Amino acid sequence: xxxxxxxxxxxxxxxxxxxxxxxxxxxxxxxxxxxxxxxxxxxxxxxxxxxxxxxxxxxxxxxxxxxxxxxxxxxxxxxxxxxxxxxxxxxxxxxxxxxxxxxxxxxxxxxxxxxxxxxxxxxxxxxxxxxxxxxxxxxxxxxxxxxxxxxxxxxxxxxxxxxxxxxxxxxxxxxxxxxxxxxxxxxxxxxxxxxxxxxxxxxxxxxxxxxxxxxxxxxxxxxxxxxxxxxxxxxxxxxxxxxxxxxxxxxxxxxxxx
Amino acid sequence: xxxxxxxxxxxxxxxxxxxxxxxxxxxxxxxxxxxxxxxxxxxxxxxxxxxxxxxxxxxxxxxxxxxxxxxxxxxxxxxxxxxxxxxxxxxxxxxxxxxxxxxxxxxxxxxxxxxxxxxxxxxxxxxxxxxxxxxxxxxxxxxxxxxxxxxxxxxxxxxxxxxxxxxxxxxxxxxxxxxxxxxxxxxxxxxxxxxxxxxxxxxxxxxxxxxxxxxxxxxxxxxxxxxxxxxxxxxxxxxxxxxxxxxxxxxxxxxxxx
DNA sequence: CTGATGGCTTGATGTTCATCAAGCGTCGAA
DNA sequence: TTCGACGCTTGATGAACATCAAGCCATCAG
Numbered sequence: 001x002x003x004x005x006x007x008x009x010x011x012x013x014x015x016x017x018x019x020x021x022x023x024x025x026x027x028x029x030x031x032x033x034x035x036x037x038x039x040x041x042x043x044x045x046x047x048x049x050x051x052x053x054x055x056x057x058x059x060x061x062x063x064x065x066x067x068x069x070x071x072x073x074x075x076x077x078x079x080x081x082x083x084x085x086x087x088x089x090x091x092x093x094x095x096x097x098x099x100x101x102x103x104x105x106x107x108x109x110x111x112x113x114x115x116x117x118x119x120x121x122x123x124x125x126x127x128x129x130x131x132x133x134x135x136x137x138x139x140x141x142x143x144x145x146x147x148x149x150x151x152x153x154x155x156x157x158x159x160x161x162x163x164x165x166x167x168x169x170x171x172x173x174x175x176x177x178x179x180x181x182x183x184x185x186x187x188x189x190x191x192x193x194x195x196x197x198x199x200x201x202x203x204x205x206x207x208x209x210x211x212x213x214x215x216x217x218x219x220x221x222x223x224x225x226x227x228x229x230x231x232x233x234x235x236x237x238x239x240x241x242x243x244x245x246x247x248x249x250x251x252x253x254x255x256x257x258x
Numbered sequence: 259x260x261x262x263x264x265x266x267x268x269x270x271x272x273x274x275x276x277x278x279x280x281x282x283x284x285x286x287x288x289x290x291x292x293x294x295x296x297x298x299x300x301x302x303x304x305x306x307x308x309x310x311x312x313x314x315x316x317x318x319x320x321x322x323x324x325x326x327x328x329x330x331x332x333x334x335x336x337x338x339x340x341x342x343x344x345x346x347x348x349x350x351x352x353x354x355x356x357x358x359x360x361x362x363x364x365x366x367x368x369x370x371x372x373x374x375x376x377x378x379x380x381x382x383x384x385x386x387x388x389x390x391x392x393x394x395x396x397x398x399x400x401x402x403x404x405x406x407x408x409x410x411x412x413x414x415x416x417x418x419x420x421x422x423x424x425x426x427x428x429x430x431x432x433x434x435x436x437x438x439x440x441x442x443x444x445x446x447x448x449x450x451x452x453x454x455x456x457x458x459x460x461x462x463x464x465x466x467x468x469x470x471x472x473x474x475x476x477x478x479x480x481x482x483x484x485x486x487x488x489x490x491x492x493x494x495x496x497x498x499x500x501x502x503x504x505x506x507x508x509x510x511x512x513x514x515x516x
Numbered sequence: 517c518t519g520a521t522g523g524c525t526t527g528a529t530g531t532t533c534a535t536c537a538a539g540c541g542t543c544g545a546a
Numbered sequence: 547t548t549c550g551a552c553g554c555t556t557g558a559t560g561a562a563c564a565t566c567a568a569g570c571c572a573t574c575a576g
Contacts, residue, residue: 086391125383
């Protein structure tokens with residue numbers, strides 16, 4: 001499928017590429033191709049060799065892990081995001097299965113070209129390192145969330161994070177099916193249901209996918225959110241990488257601090 | 259404290275630095291200093307500003323996370339390892355507390371110098387990206403381990419991994435206190451004790467910190483280890499980064515594949 | 517309209533895990 | 547040596563969570 005110039009611009013605007021030279025960008029995107037996938041398509045299977053860096057331009061994709069006939073979703077990606085960067089950098093097998101949740105436009109960049117570009121363009125290599133750092137920190141947050149909090153607390157914090165990211169309005173709509181949310185939060189759909197029921201006592205009303213947080217203070221007292229686990233960075237309009245998410249000045253702006 | 263040339267050589271041999279130019283290495287190590295810490299010393303607190311890249315030259319350090327008066331250990335590092343690289347790259351606050359478990363020799367490199375070197379030396383920036391990729395994949399494994407397996411299965415797989423990493427002998431000694439191991443595996447010391455008791459039925463004998471795996475096949479049938487979660491890469495003699503750990507050819511050597 | 521499907525909810529039940537409490541053994545200091 | 551501290555173990559109990567089963571409700575094809 002041909003790449004439209006508009007798509008190319010969106011990729012160029014990614015933090016990953018916004019700083020690299022024109023030559024690097026041309027080299028990396030030369031053999032690229034854009035593809036549209038229907039919902040439920042498996043893009044990459046756990047253990048597959050990874051030949052491409054994927055860029056989600058439109059749609060939603062889920063990263064999941066499997067063991068012993070059980071599966072769990074590790075992350076849910078929205079546009080514009082790259083994924084399986086780490087496997088590409090190391091030229092290793094993928095550790096996660098990638099699957100579309102909705103119809104998605106996905107750009108595929110040659111992994112070999114990426115690695116070549118890193119060696120040639122220090123700015124690009126730095127951008128890759130920054131993106132990876134952001135991904136890493138995201139996972140640290142997820143792991144702490146999983147090991148330190150119980151199911152109800154995870155849901156409460158998810159709702160608070162979602163609220164601020166969607167603009168801060170007291171009522172918003174869940175971006176995914178509840179069964180997907182359950183897997184992301186590390187619980188069964190049944191227990192997610194019960195957790196929502198429990199949160200009624202804390203001012204959380206739900207009607208289908210519509211959620212309204214009636215008494216934020218009460219919910220927060222239960223959730224005890226902290227910047228060491230929860231990243232309340234609002235999703236701004238422009239395309240943003242995982243790195244920028246982590247740059248958010250939690251306490252005091254340090255851009256000129258050192 | 260003065261840096262001995264021998265220490266400098268060990269750092270130079272790290273995958274992080276083995277490929278970078280002499281100039282870069284000199285720049286990065288110029289303002290470095292080596293420090294020896296007693297056991298139980300907190301090197302860095304969750305949320306602290308991170309000004310240095312730490313390199314563990316000798317000893318053991320634990321990375322832990324905290325929430326609501328609970329704590330959990332996220333990783334245990336052996337020499338030679340770097341830590342909090344991601345925070346350094348992004349010039350962000352640390353997400354984990356770092357504490358020595360034993361007396362440790364730790365080299366501290368200026369974070370600013372690291373970032374400067376990355377911009378100047380593409381080879382170094384690539385090495386940073388590779389190290390971060392290795393750390394990222396390690397966390398993915400940990401998260402899958404945590405979300406998909408139960409406590410006994412986690413212990414069983416830990417023992418199997420430990421066995422192969424320590425040379426494959428049926429009997430070996432646990433490298434940490436059991437309370438630390440429990441926290442790493444995401445359970446209480448009490449339940450770790452009970453899990454060991456359960457594993458007696460699977461041929462696992464324990465006498466203090468000495469563990470012997472009597473019937474490996476039986477234990478494996480319970481543990482169901484998989485390269486998608488467990489990294490059975492043996493710890494070779496030389497200093498090895500997290501990246502090399504992930505480069506292990508799981509199925510077929512691809513070093514010359516592309 | 518009818519029926520089937522699939523996501524969600526609710527209840528009943530059992531497993532897993534944490535907590536509380538007590539006891540045992542080892543080690544180190546007085 | 548004696549005492550106390552600490553790590554580990556074991557038992558009893560309760561909380562959190564998964565599983566199984568049934569039912570509700572919206573959507574959609576026939």
